[in-house]
Amino acid sequence: MINVLFVCLGNICRSPVAEGVFRDLVEKRGLQNAIRCDSAGTSSYHIGTLPDRRISQIARQRGLELTHCARKLSGDDFYQFDYILAMDESNFEDIRNVSYRSSGFYFPEGQLYLYREFDQLAGEVLTVPDPYYEDIAAFEDVYEIVERCGQNFLDFLVEKHQL
Template identity: 55%
Template structure:
């Protein structure tokens, strides 16, 4: 089983929608027995809370139900997940620093990377923008970014790990 963790700051906007869209893509390809995912935040502001209501509303518009409860990234996550996919540079630095501090080495580019490293429309922008202080339409932009980035990420993981759908 390949385990993927999506990380943002508070775990109530970007990483929950990234987790939900990725899970949906995995399901559509029939790979639930091969790939799993979760999400976390680098800060503990929203531990135990459901995602932001605007994130929930936007997800529902796309047929996704968000039930994830906010949690903070833990040291145990660094070993439990094969890939840690971060939404922006500041949180990437925080995860990288935690990894270095606890593992005494820098994580590989295979282990820790930005989600938009896989965005076919990145146009040089490497971060998923944080919609928290923005209006509802901005949440749709974030959804579109994570959806297309996750499609490419899933293709990458299938190829990298030579994942083959189990015949039923």
């Protein structure tokens, strides 16, 4: 089983939609017995809450129901997950710092990525933008970004692990 964790700041916008989209892609390819995913936040602002209503609305319009309850990244995550995907550079650094503080090592290169490294349209901008203080169009953009990243990351896993 390959375990994948998506991480953003509060775990109510970007990472839960990345998780939901990725899970759907995995199921459509019949790989749910080979790949498992979850999401977390680097902060504790929203622990226990459902995803933001705006990202839930966008997902629902595309046939997905987001049911993840926000949680904070923990030291155990570095032992349970094979891949961690950060939504932006700040979260990437927070993940590295948490991994070092909790386990005494940095989560290995080749297993920790900025999610937009898997977006062929990203150019030099490797950030999945935080839509929280933006209008609904920003949430739609985030959905499209994580969908592209999800397809490409899944292709990466299938090829790397010969699934």
